[in-house]
Amino acid sequence: MNQAKLEDFVGKILGEIAGAVNVPLIRVGDRLGIYTAMHAAGPMTAQQICEKVGIAPRYGREWLSNQAASGYLAYDAEHDTFELPPEQAAVFADEDSPVYMMGAFDLVAAMMENQAFVEPAFRTGGGVGWGDMSQCQFCAAGRFFRPSYQHNLVENWLPAVEGIVDRLRAGARVADVGCGHGFSTVFMAKEFPQSQFFGYDFHPSSIEQARRHAQQHGVENITFEVATAADFPDRQYDFVTFFDCLHDMGDPAGAARHVRETLSPDGLWMVVEPMAADRLQDNIALPFSRIYYAASTLICVPTSLAQAGRAALGAQAGFERLSGMIRDGGFSRVRKVVETPFNMVIDARA
Ligand SMILES: C[S@@+](CC[C@H](N)C(=O)[O-])C[C@H]1O[C@@H](n2cnc3c(N)ncnc32)[C@H](O)[C@@H]1O
Known part of the structure; x- marks a missing residue:
C-alpha cells in the first residue's frame, strides 16, 4: 500500500461524495427558484434572499452555507452576503447559456x-x-x-x-x-x-x-x-x-x-x-x-x-x-x- 496514493484516492472520493450530496441541493435551488432569484441580483443577505424567494430562513441559511462552501456562491464574511457569480449563473440559472447544466x-x-x-x-x-x-x-x-x-x-x-x-x-x-x-x-x-x-x-x-x-x-x-x-x-x-x-x-x-x-x-x-x-x-x-x-x-x-x-x-x-x-x-x-x-x-x- 502506497500511503501517498491512498491519500490521493481518499481525497478524490471525498470530492465525489461532496459532488453527489450536492445534487439534491442544486435541484432544490433550481426548483425553488433560488438561483434565478440571485441571478444578476448582486450581493444579498440570507434574509433578503429568503424573503425574495419566499422560503423559511433557517433552511435558506443552511442551503446558502452549503453553496458557499461548495464554491457555487461567493460569500462576503464582512457583510454576511451571498452572491451568484456570472460564471456559476451560466451553469445554474441562465437557461439559454451554452453551459446550462x-x-x-x-x-x-x-x-x-x-x-x-x-x-x-x-x-x-x-x-x-x-x-x-x-x-x-x-x-x-x-x-x-x-x-x-x-x-x-x-x-x-x-x-x-x-x-x-x-x-x-x-x-x-x-x-x-x-x-x-x-x-x-x-x-x-x-x-x-x-x-x-x-x-x-x-x-x-x-x-x-x-x-x-x-x-x-x-x-x-x-x-x-x-x-x-x-x-x-x-x-x-x-x-x-x-x-x-x-x-x-x-x-x-x-x-x-x-x-x-x-x-x-x-x-x-x-x-x-x-x-x-x-x-x-x-x-x-x-x-x-x-x-x-x-x-x-x-x-x-x-x-x-x-x-x-x-x-x-x-x-x-x-x-x-x-x-x-x-x-x-x-x-x-x-x-x-x-x-x-x-x-x-x-x-x-x-
Ligand atoms: C436519450 S433520448 C433522446 C431524445 C431526443 N432525441 C433528444 O435528443 O432529446 C432517446 C430517445 O429514443 C427513443 N427511442 C429509443 N428506442 C426507440 C425506438 N426503437 N424507436 C423509436 N424511439 C426510440 C426514446 O423514447 C427516447 O425518446
Missing part, C-alpha cells in the same frame, strides 16, 4: 431512481423499457440536451452536412426519429419554416409532450407521431435525423435499413451520438466518458436490452461500430463531420 442534475436524480429497476436486471440480463424507467428521466433528457442543440444544431451541425441547409431553406421533408420531447425538431422547424418536419418516438407520453412543446412555440410545420425507428411512415424524406438515440435502440441496423427505405434517392441521414473513441483505453482519456458510461449502464443499455434485437451498443459505442451498423443498413458513404467534447455528428448517404 441543470438538466444533467435532473438526469442524475433519474439515474439514482433507475437503480431500483436496473440492479435486478444485472442478475437476469433482462432489459428495462424506456417507459418503465424513472418518470423524471424523459423531461431530464430533453432538458439536458437542449442547450447543446440550441447552440450547435443550426449554427454548426447542419452546416457540416454538405448541401442540407440549402435544401432545408428551399423546403424539404424531414423526419426526426427518437425525437423525445422534440427540442431538436422544434429548433429546426423554427429555423426552416419552408420545410415540413415529422417527429417520431415510440414513447407515447414523450410525443404528447413534444406536441405541447411545438404548440407553445407556435410552430405549425411539425407533426409528431408515435412510431418506432423500424416502422415510422415512409414519406420519402429528404433528410432524416437521429439525436442521441441510435445507440438506445434494440436494432440499430434495422433502424438504418428503415431509414434507407424511407429516404428519397438523394436523401441524407444525420446521426448525432455521444462523443466516444473506439476503444475503452481511449475513452478513459476522454473528459466525459465516465459520465456517459454511467448513463449508459443505467439508461441506454437497459432500454436497448428491452427491445427486439437487444444490440445494447451503449452510449460509448464509437464511430467504428456505429458506422458499421449504418453501412449495414445500406449507406455506403458514412463520415464523421463534427466532433465536440460531448457529441459526434455522422453524415450518411446511400
Whole structure:
C-alpha cells in the first residue's frame, strides 16, 4: 500500500461524495427558484434572499452555507452576503447559456431512481423499457440536451452536412426519429419554416409532450407521431435525423435499413451520438466518458436490452461500430463531420 496514493484516492472520493450530496441541493435551488432569484441580483443577505424567494430562513441559511462552501456562491464574511457569480449563473440559472447544466442534475436524480429497476436486471440480463424507467428521466433528457442543440444544431451541425441547409431553406421533408420531447425538431422547424418536419418516438407520453412543446412555440410545420425507428411512415424524406438515440435502440441496423427505405434517392441521414473513441483505453482519456458510461449502464443499455434485437451498443459505442451498423443498413458513404467534447455528428448517404 502506497500511503501517498491512498491519500490521493481518499481525497478524490471525498470530492465525489461532496459532488453527489450536492445534487439534491442544486435541484432544490433550481426548483425553488433560488438561483434565478440571485441571478444578476448582486450581493444579498440570507434574509433578503429568503424573503425574495419566499422560503423559511433557517433552511435558506443552511442551503446558502452549503453553496458557499461548495464554491457555487461567493460569500462576503464582512457583510454576511451571498452572491451568484456570472460564471456559476451560466451553469445554474441562465437557461439559454451554452453551459446550462441543470438538466444533467435532473438526469442524475433519474439515474439514482433507475437503480431500483436496473440492479435486478444485472442478475437476469433482462432489459428495462424506456417507459418503465424513472418518470423524471424523459423531461431530464430533453432538458439536458437542449442547450447543446440550441447552440450547435443550426449554427454548426447542419452546416457540416454538405448541401442540407440549402435544401432545408428551399423546403424539404424531414423526419426526426427518437425525437423525445422534440427540442431538436422544434429548433429546426423554427429555423426552416419552408420545410415540413415529422417527429417520431415510440414513447407515447414523450410525443404528447413534444406536441405541447411545438404548440407553445407556435410552430405549425411539425407533426409528431408515435412510431418506432423500424416502422415510422415512409414519406420519402429528404433528410432524416437521429439525436442521441441510435445507440438506445434494440436494432440499430434495422433502424438504418428503415431509414434507407424511407429516404428519397438523394436523401441524407444525420446521426448525432455521444462523443466516444473506439476503444475503452481511449475513452478513459476522454473528459466525459465516465459520465456517459454511467448513463449508459443505467439508461441506454437497459432500454436497448428491452427491445427486439437487444444490440445494447451503449452510449460509448464509437464511430467504428456505429458506422458499421449504418453501412449495414445500406449507406455506403458514412463520415464523421463534427466532433465536440460531448457529441459526434455522422453524415450518411446511400
Ligand atoms: C436519450 S433520448 C433522446 C431524445 C431526443 N432525441 C433528444 O435528443 O432529446 C432517446 C430517445 O429514443 C427513443 N427511442 C429509443 N428506442 C426507440 C425506438 N426503437 N424507436 C423509436 N424511439 C426510440 C426514446 O423514447 C427516447 O425518446
